Amino acid sequence: MYFFIPLLASAEDIEVTLYADANYPPYSFTEAGELKGIYANIIKRAVSRMKGYKVTLVGVPWKRGLRLIESGKGFAIYPPYFHVEKRPYIWPYSLPILDERVMVICREDIFFRMMRLNWVEDYYGLVIGVNSGFHLGGDAFWQAAEEDKITVSEAKGNRENLLQLGLKRIDCYLNDRISILWELKKLKLSGEYDEGGKHARLIEGVTVSIEQGFLGFTNRDEGRFAYKEDFKKQFDIIIYDMRRSGEMQKIINDFLR
Known part of the structure; x- marks a missing residue:
């Protein structure tokens, strides 16, 4: 384009x-x-x-x-x-x-047993969605992925990752906060994301980093x-x-x- x-x-x-x-x-x-x-x-x-x-x-x-x-x-x-x-x-x-705040957004049930305030240890054992080609999360996150303490799932973009999250195919999604919330708002307005119905309720997790573009x-x-x-x-x-x-x-x- x-x-x-x-x-x-x-x-x-x-x-x-x-x-x-x-x-x-x-x-x-x-x-x-x-x-x-x-x-x-x-x-x-x-x-x-x-x-x-x-x-x-x-x-x-x-x-x-x-x-x-x-x-x-x-x-x-x-x-x-x-x-x-x-x-x-x-x-x-x-x-x-620009300054961009990177965070994880997760299904509500991920926080039932613990608050998960510490990145990255509190997210061990989970499947974390990321955008294909992006390298967010820090060295400790990718080291944990190499050691199979965390599973990384790549998808094309925000829409695909959020729908995967809502359908419980991943546990959390890692990306810029504004980008996540903007896309989630669009999905809800279009009826593609039925939070609390077909799709899981979501909660913001920990801030991972402040990135600059x-x-x-x-x-x-x-x-x-x-x-x-x-x-x-x-x-x-x-x-x-x-x-x-x-x-x-x-x-x-x-x-x-």
Whole structure:
């Protein structure tokens, strides 16, 4: 899916493609062929103020987008978290764009015998759903999965994981809080999630971490994107100003209304 930034481009403007996660609502997603989301609204505003670039935003499945960056064919992608060791092909990162609170949401019955306040030990023995291609939860979580203390179940996105959770095929779902609650609200309004009826009642569990989303650039391009440093510098200055002025928070609030 494509979004063309409406700039008065000159012949000298450099054409740049930024890849976006096409299935991460409410932050970044496609709907009726249009790229939408909180990140999309922020980045559209930011790049419209940059000089010397004609920018196109393209929504792709997350794993495909990461492969484009890893191969050096893609210039940049949003919104990866800061995982330098796990994704050494992404460097540099922009200034942080948004802060996202990662939590687990679980079936009500999971808390009948214990409060489960400690991540990750209190969740041993459970099946935890995650979005395919995402690496949330911290090192202790993935170490527990390797040691079979926790079972990790991957699904395409929020909708699929929440429906799996409601049908008791997984015990908890790990992701950003706003993203989870936004999708759950949509499912309830559409009648797809019958909480307390066909589907289980859900309760928020522990906060796992505070993550930040970035614009991440490839370091596998072998110099093909010679403008990378200038692009990042301009982008960072604008993002900093949007955060400082309160403009970014207004974009978030307007989207979630």
